[in-house]
Every structure is written in structure tokens, then in C-alpha cells.
Amino acid sequence: MSTPPRLTFVNRQGERHARKLSLFGLRALIEEMQCQGVTARAVLSGTGVLSKDFDDDASLITRDQRLAIYRNAQRLAKRSDVALLAGARQRISDFGIYGYALASSRTLGDALDLSFRHLRQAGPVLQITSRVEDGVIKLRSHDPESLGDLLPFVAEFWRSSNLTFLSRVLERPFPSLRMLLPYPAPPHWRAYGRTFNCPIEFEAEAMEWHFAESIWQLPLPNANPAAAKVCQRFCEQVLSEQPQGSELTDSIRAALVNRPGRFARIDDIAAHLGMSLRTLNRRLASEGLSYQSIIDDVRKTLAVEYLERTTLSVEHICERVGFSDPSNFRKAFKKWTGRSPSDFRDADLR
Structure with missing residues (x-):
């Protein structure tokens, strides 16, 4: 059985002004804000990102631009749980060719391995690494305090988006085991249990997401080796065009x-x-x-x-x-x- 590498991805925060992150997943946030009566123009105001950019899979933005969009959404939202609700709107198509590559993989393990290799295309804003301990895969987000008061919003949107996406790939709920979050429980803390369906530990010493190593072998209902190969080649091409360290x-x-x-x-x-x-x-x-x-x-x-x-x-x-x-x-x-x-x-x- 293949298992995830210890190191999955590093998004170096010193390169905040380089256009390295995709817009993948942000369309769901725009849609949720619109349902709350906030226009896309307002959410993108002052960020340098235009609505037309969402029509191009190759569009890249900086880490600061993605955070500016999050901050606008947090400020303008009518509900405190907006990030959880937005993440729950994610569709496979919201992640472009990257999403189709994962969905057409043979097993969930193959999909996760591909996602670890191309995580930059999903737009994370923190360093992410993985390790396996006693049959449990633990994804860790590093230096979360660097996000300041934006941390809960980013954590909610990132995890809700990924859990929703993986559930759509599996065509059933993704089996999380535990989530550790290094901040106090927010006013809408009960929504965490409904969204993630696993124990939640607030004010933890680390920021981690745990799930069983055994899920690596789960077959995917939309597996298509030929389509997966085409999509993976496209992902490799896009990634090769982005500057990065060795x-x-x-x-x-x-x-x-x-x-x-x-x-x-x-x-x-x-x-x-x-x-x-x-x-x-x-x-x-x-x-x-x-x-x-x-x-x-x-x-x-x-x-x-x-x-x-x-x-x-x-x-x-x-x-x-x-x-x-x-x-x-x-x-x-x-x-x-x-x-x-x-x-x-x-x-x-x-």
C-alpha cells in the first residue's frame, strides 16, 4: 500500500508577492457571499483580482491577494459561519483540471498522493506537511499564528472546502477522525461538528487534521485511468511553469x-x-x-x-x-x- 510522503508541500511565506496560487475554490466563496447579499465586486474590492480571472484556469494570484479576498469576505459577511458554508458549496469543477485529475484516480490514496504533489494548485496559504503515526495520517498546518485574527476564517474555509471536495470524490462523507485547532471556539462552534462529523479540539497546541491510513485503499466511483493520465499531465505542465525551490x-x-x-x-x-x-x-x-x-x-x-x-x-x-x-x-x-x-x-x- 502506498502511503503519503512525510513532506507534502511548502508554501514559502517569504514569496508573498509572487503569483503562485490558483483561484481554485474561491468561486464557492463568491457564491456564498452573493447569497448573503454581497456582490462579487465588493468581495474582490482592493485585491487586484477581477471577476473575469475566474474564467481562466491558468490565472494565478499572490498569497496576499488570496488573504485580502478572505479578509473582505470576513468583514462583509452577514453570518459568522460564512467560511464553513462557502466550503460546503465546493464542487469538483471548482478546482478545474486539478479536481478532475483527483476524481478520476483509481483509489482515494492515488487521489491524495496526487493532491500532495500538486497542493499549490489548491491555493493553501500555510505550510502543510504530513506524517503517519500508528495508522493515522496527520496533516499539519505550520505557523498558523502568522494569520492573526484571520486564522479561524482561513481554517474553516480551507478544511470545509477540502472535506466537501473529498466527499464528492468519494460520493460519500469523508471519514475524518479528529481536528485540532489552535484558537478558541467561535460563536458558531456547534456548526463544526455538523460540518466535519468528527471530534474537534479547540485551543490545541497544533493545527492538524487526522484521518485513518486505511482509507488509502478506498476505490473511487469515477475512476478512469485514461482521463486521470491526461489530467495529471496537464497538472504537471501547469506546475512546471510556476517558479519554486528545489x-x-x-x-x-x-x-x-x-x-x-x-x-x-x-x-x-x-x-x-x-x-x-x-x-x-x-x-x-x-x-x-x-x-x-x-x-x-x-x-x-x-x-x-x-x-x-x-x-x-x-x-x-x-x-x-x-x-x-x-x-x-x-x-x-x-x-x-x-x-x-x-x-x-x-x-x-x-
């Missing part, structure tokens, strides 16, 4: 963001990746990189996110990005951006 550097970044502020030694990373220290250093050198340069980049991207998306003090951010001395953090941040942390945050607020 598999090695993405794997290292994922391992580092698992525990921000306490970065592993390079020999531990090599062991985690199943290679010798010498091999890891040689492969990094071939890409013109060093382990320290990757750590510095992760520190920089996390620091920028904390400054822009949270109200954490500079001292707390310093600890979270692995500096023991705030003065050293300020010097490093100025070297990275040309501004002090406080100047950077003040400029972002203006």
Missing part, C-alpha cells in the same frame, strides 16, 4: 518551520532526510546554497510575517526566530531588509 530546499524549510526558534543542527537535518552530512553539503553546494543561508531565509520570512501579521513584541519575535539577543536580531533584520523591525512594522501600518 525538492531538497523545500524539504529543509519544512523541517525548520516545524519548530521555529529551535533550528536543528545540519547533521540532524541530514539524518531526517535520510542522507549523509557529506551528501547534504554537496547537494546544497551544487545549488549555490548553504544550510546557514536557508536558516537565515527562514528566520527572515518568519520575522516579516510576525511583524506584519501579529502584534507580538520585537523581543518575542526575536525568540521565535531563534535569536537569544534582541540587539543581534535587530542587526540581522536590518541587514536583511534595510530597516529596523520597528521601522518595518510602522511602514507596513501606514
Whole structure:
């Protein structure tokens, strides 16, 4: 039985201004908002995204644009559970060729494996990794606090959308085991149970979605090997046209963001990746990189996110990005951006 890779996907938050995310899934949000009396124009206002962009499967937007759409919807919605309701509207066609590729796969495991390889096309805004423990697949979303007060909306829409989509692929409810969410129960918390049909743990220490490894073998009712192959080739083509880091550097970044502020030694990373220290250093050198340069980049991207998306003090951010001395953090941040942390945050607020 094939099982999911430990690393599924890393959406590097430092590349917030690169057009890497698709519009897939957002049509359902627009439709739900319209049902609540809010126009598409209002939801897209100030985001730089136009209604006509939804007619092109190849349209790409930035992470900031997707978050701006979420923020508009959260602000304008007439109901607090709008994200759950919007996610429940998802259709296979809302995910374009990516959706058809998954639906025509032979088994749910094949579909999930394909989704892990092409997760960027589904538009996630957080790093996502997976692991298998005691027969349970655990999907983890990393650094959720970087989303600030938008986190519950993003979590509700992302999980409701994916659960609805997978249920349509299966043509029966997707069997979730447990959901862990690192924020307090919202006013509409009872709707979580109805939507996800599994135990929900609010104020958890991590943000995870658990389901049984055994579902990997479930056959899909619309399996079509020929159609799946055509759709998968198209997905590969679209993904190959999008800029991204190498598999090695993405794997290292994922391992580092698992525990921000306490970065592993390079020999531990090599062991985690199943290679010798010498091999890891040689492969990094071939890409013109060093382990320290990757750590510095992760520190920089996390620091920028904390400054822009949270109200954490500079001292707390310093600890979270692995500096023991705030003065050293300020010097490093100025070297990275040309501004002090406080100047950077003040400029972002203006």
C-alpha cells in the first residue's frame, strides 16, 4: 500500500508577492457571499483580482491577494459561519483540471498522493506537511499564528472546502477522525461538528487534521485511468511553469518551520532526510546554497510575517526566530531588509 510522503508541500511565506496560487475554490466563496447579499465586486474590492480571472484556469494570484479576498469576505459577511458554508458549496469543477485529475484516480490514496504533489494548485496559504503515526495520517498546518485574527476564517474555509471536495470524490462523507485547532471556539462552534462529523479540539497546541491510513485503499466511483493520465499531465505542465525551490530546499524549510526558534543542527537535518552530512553539503553546494543561508531565509520570512501579521513584541519575535539577543536580531533584520523591525512594522501600518 502506498502511503503519503512525510513532506507534502511548502508554501514559502517569504514569496508573498509572487503569483503562485490558483483561484481554485474561491468561486464557492463568491457564491456564498452573493447569497448573503454581497456582490462579487465588493468581495474582490482592493485585491487586484477581477471577476473575469475566474474564467481562466491558468490565472494565478499572490498569497496576499488570496488573504485580502478572505479578509473582505470576513468583514462583509452577514453570518459568522460564512467560511464553513462557502466550503460546503465546493464542487469538483471548482478546482478545474486539478479536481478532475483527483476524481478520476483509481483509489482515494492515488487521489491524495496526487493532491500532495500538486497542493499549490489548491491555493493553501500555510505550510502543510504530513506524517503517519500508528495508522493515522496527520496533516499539519505550520505557523498558523502568522494569520492573526484571520486564522479561524482561513481554517474553516480551507478544511470545509477540502472535506466537501473529498466527499464528492468519494460520493460519500469523508471519514475524518479528529481536528485540532489552535484558537478558541467561535460563536458558531456547534456548526463544526455538523460540518466535519468528527471530534474537534479547540485551543490545541497544533493545527492538524487526522484521518485513518486505511482509507488509502478506498476505490473511487469515477475512476478512469485514461482521463486521470491526461489530467495529471496537464497538472504537471501547469506546475512546471510556476517558479519554486528545489525538492531538497523545500524539504529543509519544512523541517525548520516545524519548530521555529529551535533550528536543528545540519547533521540532524541530514539524518531526517535520510542522507549523509557529506551528501547534504554537496547537494546544497551544487545549488549555490548553504544550510546557514536557508536558516537565515527562514528566520527572515518568519520575522516579516510576525511583524506584519501579529502584534507580538520585537523581543518575542526575536525568540521565535531563534535569536537569544534582541540587539543581534535587530542587526540581522536590518541587514536583511534595510530597516529596523520597528521601522518595518510602522511602514507596513501606514
